[in-house]
Amino acid sequence: MNTQPQDLHASKSSLSRRNFLKGSAGLVVAFTIVDPRMAFAAAGGDGVSVASPASSKLSAWLAINPDNTATLFTGKVETGTGVETALAQIAAEELEFPVDRLEVVMGTTSKTVDQGPTYGSMSVRYAGPQIRNAAAAARQALLDMAAEHFKLPAQQLVAREGTVSVIGAPANTISFGELVAGKQLDIDIEASGTGFGLQVAPKAPVKDPSTYAVIGQSVRRKDIPGKVTGQFTYIQDVKIDGMIHGRVVRPYGVGAELVSVDESGLKDIPGFVQVVRRGNFLGVVAETEWAAIQAAEKLGSTLHPEGPQSAQAKWGEWTGLPQQDEIWDTLRKTTGTNESVAAKGSVDMALPFAAKTIQATYQTPFQMHGSIGPSCAIADVRPDGATFWAGTQMPHQMRADMAKMLGLPEDRIEVIWHEASGAYGRNGLEHVIPDAALLSQAVGRPVRVQWMRWDEHGWEPKGPPIVQDLTGALDENGNVVAWRHHMWVPTTGDTRLVAVELAGLPEIGGEGTGNASITYAYNFDNADVACHGMGRVGLLTAWLRSPAQFETTYAMEAFIDELAAEAKQDPLTFRLKYLNDQRAIDVLRAAAEAYGWESRPSPAPQQDGKMATGRGIAWVNRDDVRVATIAEVTVDRESGEIRVKRVVVAHDCGLVVNPDGLRNQIEGNIIQSISRTLHEEVTFDTSRVTSLDWEGYPILRFEEIPDQIDMVFVNNRPEYPSYGGGEPSTCPTAAVISNAVYDAVGVRLRQTPFRPERVKAAMSQTG
Amino acid sequence: MADSITLNVNGQDHTVQADPDSMLLYALRNDLGLHGPKFGCGLGQCGACTVIIDGAATRSCVTPVSAVQGNKIVTLEGLGTIDSPHPLQQAFIDEQAAQCGYCINGMIMTAKAFLNENPDPSRDDIKQALNENLCRCGTHMRIVRAVERAAKGGQG
Numbered sequence: 001m002n003t004q005p006q007d008l009h010a011s012k013s014s015l016s017r018r019n020f021l022k023g024s025a026g027l028v029v030a031f032t033i034v035d036p037r038m039a040f041a042a043a044g045g046d047g048v049s050v051a052s053p054a055s056s057k058l059s060a061w062l063a064i065n066p067d068n069t070a071t072l073f074t075g076k077v078e079t080g081t082g083v084e085t086a087l088a089q090i091a092a093e094e095l096e097f098p099v100d101r102l103e104v105v106m107g108t109t110s111k112t113v114d115q116g117p118t119y120g121s122m123s124v125r126y127a128g129p130q131i132r133n134a135a136a137a138a139r140q141a142l143l144d145m146a147a148e149h150f151k152l153p154a155q156q157l158v159a160r161e162g163t164v165s166v167i168g169a170p171a172n173t174i175s176f177g178e179l180v181a182g183k184q185l186d187i188d189i190e191a192s193g194t195g196f197g198l199q200v201a202p203k204a205p206v207k208d209p210s211t212y213a214v215i216g217q218s219v220r221r222k223d224i225p226g227k228v229t230g231q232f233t234y235i236q237d238v239k240i241d242g243m244i245h246g247r248v249v250r251p252y253g254v255g256a257e258l259v260s261v262d263e264s265g266l267k268d269i270p271g272f273v274q275v276v277r278r279g280n281f282l283g284v285v286a287e288t289e290w291a292a293i294q295a296a297e298k299l300g301s302t303l304h305p306e307g308p309q310s311a312q313a314k315w316g317e318w319t320g321l322p323q324q325d326e327i328w329d330t331l332r333k334t335t336g337t338n339e340s341v342a343a344k345g346s347v348d349m350a351l352p353f354a355a356k357t358i359q360a361t362y363q364t365p366f367q368m369h370g371s372i373g374p375s376c377a378i379a380d381v382r383p384d385g386a387t388f389w390a391g392t393q394m395p396h397q398m399r400a401d402m403a404k405m406l407g408l409p410e411d412r413i414e415v416i417w418h419e420a421s422g423a424y425g426r427n428g429l430e431h432v433i434p435d436a437a438l439l440s441q442a443v444g445r446p447v448r449v450q451w452m453r454w455d456e457h458g459w460e461p462k463g464p465p466i467v468q469d470l471t472g473a474l475d476e477n478g479n480v481v482a483w484r485h486h487m488w489v490p491t492t493g494d495t496r497l498v499a500v501e502l503a504g505l506p507e508i509g510g511e512g513t514g515n516a517s518i519t520y521a522y523n524f525d526n527a528d529v530a531c532h533g534m535g536r537v538g539l540l541t542a543w544l545r546s547p548a549q550f551e552t553t554y555a556m557e558a559f560i561d562e563l564a565a566e567a568k569q570d571p572l573t574f575r576l577k578y579l580n581d582q583r584a585i586d587v588l589r590a591a592a593e594a595y596g597w598e599s600r601p602s603p604a605p606q607q608d609g610k611m612a613t614g615r616g617i618a619w620v621n622r623d624d625v626r627v628a629t630i631a632e633v634t635v636d637r638e639s640g641e642i643r644v645k646r647v648v649v650a651h652d653c654g655l656v657v658n659p660d661g662l663r664n665q666i667e668g669n670i671i672q673s674i675s676r677t678l679h680e681e682v683t684f685d686t687s688r689v690t691s692l693d694w695e696g697y698p699i700l701r702f703e704e705i706p707d708q709i710d711m712v713f714v715n716n717r718p719e720y721p722s723y724g725g726g727e728p729s730t731c732p733t734a735a736v737i738s739n740a741v742y743d744a745v746g747v748r749l750r751q752t753p754f755r756p757e758r759v760k761a762a763m764s765q766t767g
Numbered sequence: 768m769a770d771s772i773t774l775n776v777n778g779q780d781h782t783v784q785a786d787p788d789s790m791l792l793y794a795l796r797n798d799l800g801l802h803g804p805k806f807g808c809g810l811g812q813c814g815a816c817t818v819i820i821d822g823a824a825t826r827s828c829v830t831p832v833s834a835v836q837g838n839k840i841v842t843l844e845g846l847g848t849i850d851s852p853h854p855l856q857q858a859f860i861d862e863q864a865a866q867c868g869y870c871i872n873g874m875i876m877t878a879k880a881f882l883n884e885n886p887d888p889s890r891d892d893i894k895q896a897l898n899e900n901l902c903r904c905g906t907h908m909r910i911v912r913a914v915e916r917a918a919k920g921g922q923g
Contacts, residue, residue, distance in 0.1 A: 080867030080904050220863060228859040228875060229852055230803025230843035236869075237802040270769055270786070289797055290789040303810065372815055372903050373806050373869040385904030405837030421805075422904045453808040615867040660863055664909065671905030694812040694901060705907045728831050 019365060023203065028240050043734035050110040050385075051411040052396065055191035056196060058141060059184045060113050061134035062095070068162050068177030069101045072135075075396060076114035076127045077107040080422035081726050082661035083123045085221045089657055090128050092724040093214040094135035094207060096159040097176065105220065107395045109418025116195035119425065119543065121623060121724025124657055126196040128722055136204035137189040145179045148411075183679035192656065197221050209655065209718035216718075223419070231648065235418040236376045236431075236450060243378060244273060244291040246439040246449040247296035249282040250459055251502070252308035253318030253687035254539065258282060261299065262312040269294050276442040279504035282313055283439050285447055293452070303454050303692055319686035322537045328363050328467035331488040336534035340559045341485075341516045345526035348470070350482040354473030357482075358566055362468040362555035362733075363751040366682035368691075369463075369544055370699060373421025374456040375428030379436035380446035386437065387410035387446075392419025392429045394484035405434055405500060406441070424672070426495070426542035428460040434499035454692040459498055461549035462682055463544030464490035464514065464537065478567030480578060482526040485556060489514030490537040492547035498540065511535040517548035519621040522578040539684065546730040549622055550673065552751070557735030561602065562748060570599040571617055571739065587628035588619055590712045591650035597629040602743040610637055614744025618735035622728035626652040626714070628672070629732040631706075633740040640760030642741060643704065644674050649729055650712045656718035659713065667709050673733035675700035679753050772832050776801065777845030787833035792816045794832050795842060803843025803872045807901075814873035814900035818842050824880035843872045844869035846879065855879055859910075866904035873900045878914045888918055 004584030053060035055072070063071040072091045084104050092099035105111055113582055115127045139159050146164035147154040148572040150172060153443075157164050164179065166172035186330045189201040211703055251258065261742045266272050271287035272295050286292040293301075296389040301312030308315035318513050321323040322330040351357055378389040386406055392398045395415040403410040420429055422744065428451055440447040451459070466489050473482040495509030516531035546553075564574035579585050593595075597617070612635045619628040656662050679698045683691040738749045769784045770848075774791075776799060778838055783798040795801045795818070807815030809828045815830040819841040847853035852860065865871050874897060881896040882888070890895070893914045902910065 080865075082866070220860070221865075223863050223868065224847045224850065224860055224863060227865050228843075228856045228871055229847060230801065230851050230872065231849050233802070233869065234805075234869065236806065237796075239800075282828060288793075290786060290793050370903050371869075372813055372867075372901060373805055374807075419867070421869035422909065424903070450806065453810060453812075644867055664863060664906070667908050668905035675905075693810055694808060699901060699903065700905075700907075701901070702897045702907055702911065703900075705894070705911075709908060 026199045031061070049411040050414040051107055052113055055113040055200060056188055058134065058187040058189045059252065061131065061200070062091070062138045062185060064176045064180040064185065066177050066182045068175040068636040069103065070095065070097055070162070070176070071103045071105055073112045074127060074131060074403040074631060075107060075112040076123045077118045077393060077395065077417055079118055079393060081665050082221050082658060084217055084223060085128060086124050086657040086661055087131055088222065089214045089217070089219055091131050091135040093212055094132050095139050097162045099214055101162065107415070109395050109415045113198070114195060114396035114725045115198060117397060119393055121625070121726035121728060122196060123540055123724065123726070125721050125724045126135045126351035128657070130198055130200040132206055133201040133204045134189060135674070136206045137201035138185065141185065141187050141207055142176055142179055146174060148533070149174055149179060150630045152196050152355045170622065188725055190440050201452060204285065212718060215655070215657050217658070219658055221661065233418060234373070235389060235420045236373055238378060238389045240378055240380065240389065240420055240446045243446045244285055244287050244443070244446050246283050246285045246436065246447040247292045247301060247452065248418070248435050248449065248455060249284065249296050249299040249301045250455060251280055251318070251652055252300065252305060252315040253320070255320050256280070256308055256315040256318035256687070259314040259316055264312070265298060268395070275299070276439050278438055279502060281438060281499050281502040282598045283435065283449070285439050285443050289679045301452060321684055321686045321688070323686065326685055327365070327465045327538070331465065331467050331490065332536065333538060333752035334534045334537055335364065336532050339516060339531040339533055341518060341529040341531060342520040342527045344524070347482045347484045347526045350526040351473055353660070354481050355476040356566060357471065357473040358473045359469070359629045360561060360562060360750055362557055362558065364551040364554065366465050366539060366684070367463040367544060367676055367680045368682055368697060369424045369427040369460055370456065371421045371423055372696065373429050373457065374451040374453055375432040375460070376420065376448070376450040376591050377429070377432045377436045378446055378448040379433065379440040381406060381437050381440040388413070388415045388433055388436070389418060390415055390429065391418055393423060393426070394430065398430060398433055401497065402433065402437060404508050405505060406437065420484040425544040425547065426461050428456050429716040431459070431498045434497050438499055438503060440516050442575070457692045457697060458689045461494065461540045461542035463547065464492060466548060466551040468552065470555060472559060472563045474563060474567055478569055480524045480563055483522065483524040483528070485559070486532070487516060487518070487552055488532045488554070489516065489548050490534045490541050492517070492541060493535050494540055494542050500595050514548065516552060518552040520556070521581050521584060522560070523580055523622055524578060531640055535655055539682070539689065545669070545672065546727045547621060549620065549731050550676065550734065553618065553731040554734035554738065557732060558738045558750070561616070561735070561739040561742065565602050568601045570601055571598055572597060575619070583626045584619055584621060587650040587652050587712060587714050588617070589624045590714050591617070591628040591630050591648050593712055594650065594712050595648040597630065602739070604743050607744070609633070612744040613636060614740040614742065616736040616739030616743060618739060618743070620728060623724060625725065625728040627732060629729070629736045631736045631740055631753035633737055633744060635741055635744045635759065637745065637763065640758070642678060642737065642754055644706045644737060647706050647709045648712070650714055651708065651725070651729060652714040653723040653725040653728070654715055655718055655722045656713055656716045656725070657722055662713070663711055665725055666711055669727060669729040670709055670733060671700060671705060673730045673739070677734040677737050677752055677754060679755065681753050770833070773836055774840060775838065776840045777842060781782070783832070784798070785832050788831050790828055790861040791818070791830045791832050791835055792827040794901045796826060797849060801842045801844050805869055805872055807870070808893040812872070812901070815870050816878060817876040817900070819876055819880050822880060822883065824877045846875070854920055855882070858913040858920070862909045862913040862916060864906060864909035864913040866906050870900065874902070874910050878917070882914070882918055886918060886921065890915060
């Protein structure tokens with residue numbers, strides 16, 4: 001390992017990175033207002049590459065500054081889950097550096113290595129070890145430098161809190177900043193592979209996890225002080241000198257053709273610049289944001305346009321969407337793939353001998369991410385390069401996508417990343433980038449585009465509707481003798497870009513095929529679990545928190561409750577009988593203990609009065625994380641209103657990096673998934689989405705939140721790896737609430753959302 | 768159509784050139800560079816754009832700029848800074864009451880106006896006061912605790 005840092009000015013590495021490191025003291029301030037000439041210089045205007053740094057260089061991961069602060073560079077991005085702080089803790093731990101003096105630069109393609117997109121609860125799990133090893137390599141390099149400084153063997157030195165001291169002579173101390181002396185850590189640490197599979201510094205001397213002092217601490221999040229004072233720069237807040245404003249005007253119908261655009265009156269709007277039309281892609285550009293909004297409104301960008309011809313942009317009639325109330329039949333009729341998840345014994349041969357067979361169908365609708373801040377990006381497209389300011393969860397992938405769309409080499413494109421309003425998956429943040437690109441390309445200036453609320457509700461990729469048929473059979477002793485679970489799942493990974501499709505440009509991304517996203521873990525003698533996967537059905541669909549597994553866990557864990565009730569057995573005991581997975585058993589038992597679970601079958605004994613109370617349990621194995629959730633709910637028999645009063649979550653994601661950060665994330669998952677269970681359904685007619693605001697797509701409000709959410713962390717020990725805690729705790733909630741409602745009032749809810757009218761209807765049917 | 772409009776924001780007068788029918792939010796964000804208030808829906812439904820006008824929590828995305836000349840407008844920036852946060856902002860830091868944080872401006876400004884009128888609220892009072900503000904990350908429990916903490920400190 002070469003441990004001699006080269007002088008910055010002699011370095012042959014990219015100009016932009018060098019400038020960045022030189023100027024890093026002013027970094028935070030410089031983020032707010034960016035001089036476009038600087039951006040031009042940084043984005044290859046002079047033929048200078050803005051490629052990502054080489055993952056095998058230590059300088060790609062860490063910089064030590066003369067004032068003894070440090071910077072961690074990561075291709076991962078913060079999406080509100082606290083991963084910035086968690087990754088900083090991992091780096092600080094190995095570097096032996098104070099975490100509060102370690103800044104984190106995330107996502108920007110010219111400054112960070114591609115560690116894969118930030119999704120699937122995979123940041124701490126996969127990027128964590130990459131950063132851990134890079135930081136351990138840095139610590140070793142600093143010890144080697146100090147050895148030269150003190151003229152002593154490295155074994156006689158110790159690194160601690162950003163300094164190196166001579167063991168036994170603590171007065172002989174030098175800071176990391178003094179050791180590095182303003183130079184770049186141009187040291188080869190070896191790396192192989194890419195993205196999630198990237199292996200960094202395989203020989204680095206990582207610490208024994210049992211000695212961890214920073215990992216495992218509830219370090220306060222780095223971003224919160226700025227966020228609560230208005231000093232934080234979200235992507236929606238970025239301003240570039242010379243920037244003007246764009247808005248998109250989407251087709252009235254999803255697949256409608258643009259017939260004509262009447263531009264009369266637009267020039268009367270002060271600051272109006274021009275209409276941009278490419279195929280069915282339509283947008284406006286203006287000097288001010290207000291003027292862009294006014295111009296777009298004239299063309300038809302309003303909450304509820306009256307029809308395809310009601311505004312100055314005229315669209316053809318298009319009615320190609322399925323009927324909303326027939327969407328589940330549509331799924332069953334759609335061709336696709338067949339994937340077997342579990343096949344054991346023979347369900348068909350077992351059924352005729354069963355004492356009791358029950359069947360049920362579970363239906364879940366299109367749902368949306370529903371970010372509070374509509375998607376936003378700025379594009380500066382030039383003939384020989386392009387710069388984007390974006391909040392995407394995959395900046396490096398978007399650089400590749402934009403290179404393809406614009407016909408430019410990737411090393412002439414820079415994506416400068418800023419945090420956005422939470423996305424919870426693939427929302428509009430990727431799609432607004434090509435919107436901005438097409439507008440900037442047309443006017444030759446940097447253009448900022450923010451979607452209007454109806455653009456986001458209408459055009460963000462949705463989570464798909466799913467229909468699931470289940471059959472279960474019991475013998476005369478109430479044992480499960482057969483289990484069948486078939487599901488119809490449209491794609492949760494359609495990565496084609498709206499603007500590219502509208503403009504009729506060559507396809508970027510792909511449609512994808514739905515998959516089961518389920519871990520079947522029961523050991524029934526006869527089981528048949530299969531998924532019919534499809535492409536796009538109706539609306540554009542992509543990943544939404546715990547894609548498809550929120551829905552498939554609902555069906556699996558509610559239906560096993562149906563079997564337990566049929567067998568008149570306690571739902572927890574019934575599950576445990578059929579589980580071998582020790583971690584699953586452990587979280588179920590931990591949740592039951594924390595809740596004070598009493599063994600009895602559901603439903604609860606008859607309750608008199610208007611309000612009935614029930615309890616429900618469910619669990620999930622999502623990507624090696626085990627979560628068991630128990631909730632107590634009340635059902636108002638008169639109104640049909642469900643309230644979740646108390647929730648207990650037992651969570652095993654291995655070693656927890658930041659306990660309070662994980663609690664924050666789990667609370668969020670629980671509340672968001674209660675919202676999805678009780679309230680959320682995208683509505684649409686055969687032309688378009690019709691739930692275009694928060695009245696059409698209500699989400700959970702403060703008066704509906706639980707009184708209490710308790711958590712137990714299982715297997716939070718140094719000998720376990722850290723799996724991802726981002727989304728697994730979303731999965732059990734719908735089943736938990738359905739099971740609790742059954743426990744309370746004896747009614748089984750098999751279709752989300754559980755709105756009061758649906759609950760009342762179900763109660764009246766069972767009398 | 769652009770007029771000279773004088774706005775009193777965070778204790779200072781500012782003159783902006785704006786269409787009188789344009790909304791206050793855009794003047795605050797784009798002309799005055801105050802990024803605390805956020806564009807969320809433009810429909811007055813979510814609360815991300817909330818500012819305090821003459822003591823009342825107000826949705827700046829649906830408030831025409833011409834309607835608030837001469838009124839006292841306070842934004843999130845008018846409460847405190849990272850180095851010197853207002854006690855209510857400090858309570859949000861102490862409770863770690865944010866995830867993405869995009870809604871937090873509205874939560875703090877709504878709570879500020881509420882606590883000025885109700886310095887000793889119950890938990891249910893706080894939930895009711897925030898019921899028209901939307902949070903998508905699910906940070907509600909912490910937001911309620913933060914407002915409670917500030918109220919208990921007597922410094923809402």
